[in-house]
Amino acid sequence: MEILAAESLGVRxxxxxxxxxxxxILIDPGAALGPRxxxxxxxxxELEQLxxxxxxxxxxxxxxxxxxxxxxxxxxxxxDWAEDLRGKRVFLKDPVRNINRNQARRAAEFLERLIRAxxxxxxxxxxxIKLPGGEILFxxxxxxxxxxxxxCVISVAVRVGGRxxxxxxxxxxxxxxxxxxxxxxxxxxxxxxxxxSTYLGPRFGLEALEAARENLLRIIRDLGPEVLILDxxxxxxxxxxxxxxxxxxxxxxxxxxxxxxxxxxxKPETLLEAERLKRFRDNS
Ligand SMILES: [Fe+2]
Numbered sequence: 001m002e003i004l005a006a007e008s009l010g011v012r013x014x015x016x017x018x019x020x021x022x023x024x025i026l027i028d029p030g031a032a033l034g035p036r037x038x039x040x041x042x043x044x045x046e047l048e049q050l051x052x053x054x055x056x057x058x059x060x061x062x063x064x065x066x067x068x069x070x071x072x073x074x075x076x077x078x079x080d081w082a083e084d085l086r087g088k089r090v091f092l093k094d095p096v097r098n099i100n101r102n103q104a105r106r107a108a109e110f111l112e113r114l115i116r117a118x119x120x121x122x123x124x125x126x127x128x129i130k131l132p133g134g135e136i137l138f139x140x141x142x143x144x145x146x147x148x149x150x151x152c153v154i155s156v157a158v159r160v161g162g163r164x165x166x167x168x169x170x171x172x173x174x175x176x177x178x179x180x181x182x183x184x185x186x187x188x189x190x191x192x193x194x195x196x197s198t199y200l201g202p203r204f205g206l207e208a209l210e211a212a213r214e215n216l217l218r219i220i221r222d223l224g225p226e227v228l229i230l231d232x233x234x235x236x237x238x239x240x241x242x243x244x245x246x247x248x249x250x251x252x253x254x255x256x257x258x259x260x261x262x263x264x265x266x267k268p269e270t271l272l273e274a275e276r277l278k279r280f281r282d283n284s
Contacts, residue, residue, distance in 0.1 A: 001016060001017070001018045001165050001190060001192075002016065002017045002018075002265070003015070003016055003192070003229075003231075003261045003264060003265050004016065004017060004053070004056050004057050004060060005031045005053035005056070005057060006231045006232060006235065006260075006261035006262070007231055007232055007233075007234075007235035007236055007261075007271065007273065007274075008231050008235045008260040008261040008262035008263070008269050008270070008271065009049075009053070009261060009262050009265070009267060009270060010045075010046065010049035010053070010270045010271075010272040010273075011031045011032065011033060011046070011049055011050050011053045011075075011272070011273075012031065012032045012033060012034060012075040012232070012236075012273070013028070013030060013031035013032070013053060013057075013075050013076075013232075014027070014028045014070075014075070014076065014167065014169055014170075014192070014194065014231070014232050015027070015028050015029055015030065015031060015053075015057045016028065016167055016192065017060050017064070018158045018160075018165055018167075019160075020131045020132075020133065020134040020135075020136065020158055020159075020160045021131060021132040021133030021134060021160065021161075022132070023065050023066060023131050023132065024060075024063060024064045024065050024066070025064060025065070025066040025067075025068065025136065025158065026057075026060055026061050026064040026066070026067045026068070027067075027068045027070065027156055027167050027169075028068065028069065028070055028075075028076040028077065028167075028169060029057050029058070029060075029061045029067060029069070029076075029077060029078070029081065030057070030073075030074055030075050030076045030077040030078045031050060031053040031054050031057060031075060032050070032073075032074045032075040033046050033047070033050050033273065034236070034273045034276075037236075037273055037274075037276050037277070038276060038277040038280070040276055040277065040280055042273075042276070043276065043279060043280070045272060045279065046272045046273065046276070049270075049272055054078075058081060058084065061081060061084050061085075062084055064088060065088060065089065066088060066089045066090075066091070066136070067085055067088050067089070067090050067091070068090075068091045068124060068136075068138075068156055069090075069091070069092050069093060070093055070124075070153050070154050070155070070156065070167075070169035070170070071093045071103060071144060071151065071152065071153040071154070071169065071170060072093065072095070072099075072103040072106040072107045072110065072151075073103070073106075073170070076169065076170075077110070079106075079109065079110050079113055082110065082113035082114050082116075082117045082119060083117040083119075085114065085117070085119045085121075086117055086118055086119050088119075089122070090114075090119060090120065090121040090122065091121070091122050091123075091124035091127070091129075091138065092107075092121050092122070092123060092124060093107075093123075093124060093125070093141075093152070093153065093154050094123045094124070094125050094141070095107030095108065095110075095111055095123075097125075097141075098125075098141035098151070098152040099151050099152060100148065100149065100150060100151035100152075102151070103150075103151040104151075124138040124154050124156075125138060125139075125140050125141060125154060126138060126139070126140050133160060133161060134158065134159045134160035134161065135158075135159050136156065136157070136158050136159075137156070137157045137158075137159070137186070138154050138155070138156055138157075139154050139155040139156075139157075139179075139182050140154070141153070141154060142154065142155060142168075142171055142174075142176060142178060142179050142182075143171075143175075143176055144170045144171075144172070145170070145171075145172040145175065145197075145204070145208075146172070146175045146176070146204075146205055146208040146211075153169045153170045153171065154169065155167065155168045155169065155171065155179065155182060156169075157186045157188065163189050163190070164186055164187060164188045164189055164190070165188060165189070165190045165191075165192075166183060166186050166188035166190075166191050166192070167192050168183070168191070168192065168193050168194055169194060170194050170232070170233070171193070171194050172194060172195075172196045172197060172204070172208075172212065172233055173193075173194075173195065173196040173208070173211065173212025173213075173215055173216065174193065174194075174212065174215050174216075174219075175196060175208050175211050175212040175215065176215075177215070179215070180215050180218055180219060183219055183223060184219075184222060184223055187223065188223075188225050189225055189226045189227070190225065190226060190227045190229075191219070191223075191225045191227070191228050191229065192229045192231065192261070193216070193219075193228065193229065193230055193231075194231070194232040194233055194234070195212070195216075195230040195231065195232065195233055195234025195235070195240070195244075196208070196209055196212035196213075196233060196234055197233040197234070197236070198233075198234060198237045198239070198240060198243050199233075199236045199237040199274070209243075213243070213244075213246065213247065216228075216230075216244075216247050217246065217247060217250050220247060220250045220251050220254055220256050220258070221250060221254060224254045224255070224256055225256060226256070226257065227256070227257045227259065227264065228251065228256050228257070228258050228259070229259050229260065229261055229264050230244065230247075230258065230259075230260060231260055231261040235260060235261070235271055235274070236271070236273050236274050237274060238271060238274045238275065244258070
């Protein structure tokens with residue numbers, strides 16, 4: 001499994017490439033920047049990083065045999081790349097059911113582009129697809145965050161040779177118990193989780209943040225994956241390690257490697273969005 005882009009690598013993304021017996025699977029081929037953070041737009045450093053991230057994702061997208069889009073936010077897919085999906089097996093979050101108005105509108109526009117480009121697609125929810133030497137399985141719809149306001153997302157489990165990788169897109173924690181149940185059922189060895197939006201504080205909900213941390217503790221203690229990668233929303237916060245203090249303790253006690261996406265990838269952690277204000281102050 002390779003993380004192509006993520007907050008810990010300087011952009012908003014959860015783009016991942018997984019290989020299952022020679023079949024290349026690309027999950028969430030997209031990357032974006034926070035349009036405004038600390039009241040500031042992205043700066044040159046972020047724009048350059050975005051262009052690097054998008055080039056890499058697009059290159060891998062063109063080589064992939066299978067593509068998964070977990071929901072219709074632009075850090076997870078890019079409408080302009082619709083033609084690159086031609087000839088591939090494409091699994092989409094259900095564009096009609098369990099979706100909010102904003103995502104439904106984007107999904108409809110995207111489907112029009114896919115039709116024009118001659119791309120075939122399948123609804124992913126609840127499907128289990130056999131692959132040579134393994135399988136890929138999609139969860140049912142999970143809330144994007146604590147409730148249905150931002151619509152739903154799907155999680156993806158890839159089983160290869162007795163090992164399991166799970167990608168939980170935008171479950172913000174996970175803050176919801178049904179996601180924890182899905183993980184306990186799938187029993188991943190390698191787990192990439194979208195940590196909660198601590199940077200939003202009360203706007204995310206302080207109780208919801210607490211629930212997310214409790215759920216992560218449960219995942220560490222009851223599931224004990226070999227590697228737990230926290231990234232995406234959580235890595236928009238410079239103090240994420242302090243918030244995750246109890247998780248690091250529990251992980252150490254249980255022998256779980258708790259890492260950011262950058263650490264997992266052996267690359268330096270560059271929280272460009274979270275550091276935007278500091279760069280602005282240093283440069284002005
Ligand atoms: Fe996202």
